[in-house]
Amino acid sequence: MNKEKTGKEIMTTTVFSWLLLIILTFVAVYLSNFIDSRDVFISCALILVFFKGQQIIDIFMELKHAPKRWRLLLLSYVILMPLIIASIYLF
Amino acid sequence: MLLGYTLTNNASAIESHHLPVKNRLPGDLAMWFFILAELTVFALFFIGFAISEQQNLVMFSQGKAKLHQTAGLINTIALITSSFFVALALNVMHKGRGRQASFLLIIAKLVACIYIAVKISEYLLLFEQGIDIETNTFFTLYFLITAFHLMHVLLGMVILAYVNHSAFKGKYSTNNLSGFESGASYWHMVDLLWIILFPLIYVI
Numbered sequence: 112m113n114k115e116k117t118g119k120e121i122m123t124t125t126v127f128s129w130l131l132l133i134i135l136t137f138v139a140v141y142l143s144n145f146i147d148s149r150d151v152f153i154s155c156a157l158i159l160v161f162f163k164g165q166q167i168i169d170i171f172m173e174l175k176h177a178p179k180r181w182r183l184l185l186l187s188y189v190i191l192m193p194l195i196i197a198s199i200y201l202f
Numbered sequence: 203m204l205l206g207y208t209l210t211n212n213a214s215a216i217e218s219h220h221l222p223v224k225n226r227l228p229g230d231l232a233m234w235f236f237i238l239a240e241l242t243v244f245a246l247f248f249i250g251f252a253i254s255e256q257q258n259l260v261m262f263s264q265g266k267a268k269l270h271q272t273a274g275l276i277n278t279i280a281l282i283t284s285s286f287f288v289a290l291a292l293n294v295m296h297k298g299r300g301r302q303a304s305f306l307l308i309i310a311k312l313v314a315c316i317y318i319a320v321k322i323s324e325y326l327l328l329f330e331q332g333i334d335i336e337t338n339t340f341f342t343l344y345f346l347i348t349a350f351h352l353m354h355v356l357l358g359m360v361i362l363a364y365v366n367h368s369a370f371k372g373k374y375s376t377n378n379l380s381g382f383e384s385g386a387s388y389w390h391m392v393d394l395l396w397i398i399l400f401p402l403i404y405v406i
Contacts, residue, residue, distance in 0.1 A: 129286040156401045171289040199252040
């Protein structure tokens with residue numbers, strides 16, 4: 112019973128993760144129409160990339176349960192890529 | 203032990219469970235090295251695009267204005283939703299329900315077809331305007347990067363089709379999900395790449 116309940120919790124987490132990804136996608140597009148400052152918008156958009164990437168890596172790829180080094184390796188991608196891109200655009 | 207990846211023969215850890223096994227890398231190690239290689243290649247594309255944009259601000263701004271942000275938005279939602287169904291399929295496979303997982307994978311592929319249709323429509327619209335890969339630096343990079351990503355989507359569809367067939371035939375079990383997990387991880391990588399590609403090319 113507990114295992115079945117936990118399995119349902121995982122399913123619920125997956126659903127919420129999907130909803131969050133959809134919402135963050137619309138937030139990025141919404142911000143593009145309402146933020147005048149290019150630098151501020153670029154920063155916001157790339158921060159959203161991290162949060163969306165983290166959901167895909169931890170929840171969809173199930174790396175939340177993986178050895179920490181692999182999880183951190185993949186998470187570093189969605190940290191470094193936005194940082195590198197932001198540094199190119201902003202500096 | 204490589205980067206914390208261990209082969210486990212601990213049957214009690216994995217028999218009759220419905221959950222991902224903790225501290226275990228899902229799927230095959232070879233697939234993860236392939237995923238890392240693909241992420242690296244695309245990282246170079248993304249960095250190259252950003253640098254080119256900073257050197258050609260007006261051209262890139264004009265180029266992006268010719269793209270359809272709505273199409274990019276639809277593609278983002280399609281890929282995220284497709285990944286969602288693949289993740290659901292894996293959740294269900296953890297419970298040993300191969301046919302249910304197979305059904306969910308079919309839905310995932312149908313949703314991904316939306317991405318393919320929209321992407322091809324985008325290309326055709328640009329071609330009708332006389333825009334192609336040789337038009338200027340922006341469109342060279344646009345076609346290269348998005349077409350390369352499209353190729354990965356198509357390869358992912360082939361992989362999902364194979365995994366789908368195997369799941370339907372009952373090849374996987376709660377003790378043997380490595381192939382399924384590998385295919386799912388590859389598909390999520392494709393989605394992860396688009397998460398970066400969409401804002402970079404369409405939004406920023």
